[in-house]
Amino acid sequence: MKAALCKSLDGPAALVIEDVASPQPGPGEVLIAVKAAALNFFDTLITRGKYQSKPELPFSPSAEVAGVVKALGAGVSGLQIGDRVAAYIGWGGARQEVIAKAEAVIPVPDGVSDVVAAGVSVTYGTAVHGLKDRAKLKAGETVAVLGAAGGAGLAAVEIAKLMGARVIAVASSEEKLAITKEHGADEAVNYAGGDLKEGLRALTGGKGVDVVYDCVGGESSEQALRACAWQGRFLVIGFASGDIPKIPLNLLLVKGCDAIGVFWGEAVKRDPAGHRANMRQVLEWVAAGKLSPRIHGTFALDDIRDALAVIEKREAVGKVVLTV
Secondary structure (H helix, E strand, O other): OEEEEEOOOOOHHHOEEEEOOOOOOOOOEEEEEEEEEEEOHHHHHHOOOOOOOOOOOOEOOOOEEEEEEEEEOOOOOOOOOOOEEEEEOOOOOOEOEEEEEHHHEEEOOOOOOHHHHHOOHHHHHHHHHHHHHHOOOOOOOEEEEEOOOOHHHHHHHHHHHHOOOEEEEEEOOHHHHHHHHHOOOOEEEEHHHOOHHHHHHHHOOOOOEEEEEEOOOOHHHHHHHHOEEEEEEEEEOOOOOOOOOOOOOHHHHHHOOEEEEOOHHHHHHHOHHHHHHHHHHHHHHHHOOOOOOOEEEEEEHHHHHHHHHHHHOOOOOOEEEEEO
């Protein structure tokens, strides 16, 4: 079978396409014939050895896949050969066949395409875990989403709206902010064109935002934290800017607010049942038309280097997905 392989930690441009042996599922495992494999910003990091997960070389990038069950390992129940499924596997998805733990495999409802199913685990899974499980978001609260036009940000915009929040999208251009409005954002702030703290405070009548969903890091983080309301929650999602900010802890003190880490990948490992419940809900919302995952573009497996370049240049508005 064909696989995109990272054989040296020299970044996406060094990936190669090679034939490798087909895997066989062991006890409690499922073999999936991959139809679509989604890419994320962390795939640009993991191929350089700069991500918290550091798989042994050679490995394939892509943490989330959708496809068809091809074989079942011993002890697997509740699944059948031919079932359409999606799975979060950490890495290894950019190939024609993958092995997944049975507990990580989620049935895909009718009406949800492989491309969409492949692209919801990380972004929407993180959004549900962050907003529901970590922030305990309540209907009527205000959420500011930093990096709102990316895959992770658009997912947070949609999930926050479904949970009854007022959503303020934060992005770097008017074009990107217009897209966030299409996905449910109530208000928008262009952080490239002014003071983010003052912009968020103005839109909340000086009260500040209840929840900050920060996918970006960098200089924007402290400004957004300064715009938090009393007992607000600042969710640390990721650092797409490439800069991990150093936050003055006195801001947490004077605002009585919380800085909350959202390490979704670890949460999946520690609470697989909770992850399955969240993902079933997400896919049901998609099937019902309540969520509209935006696909920036699809690329053939052979074009994975070009696909990751789009993400690395921050040109993606929505999800980038490989079709296999």
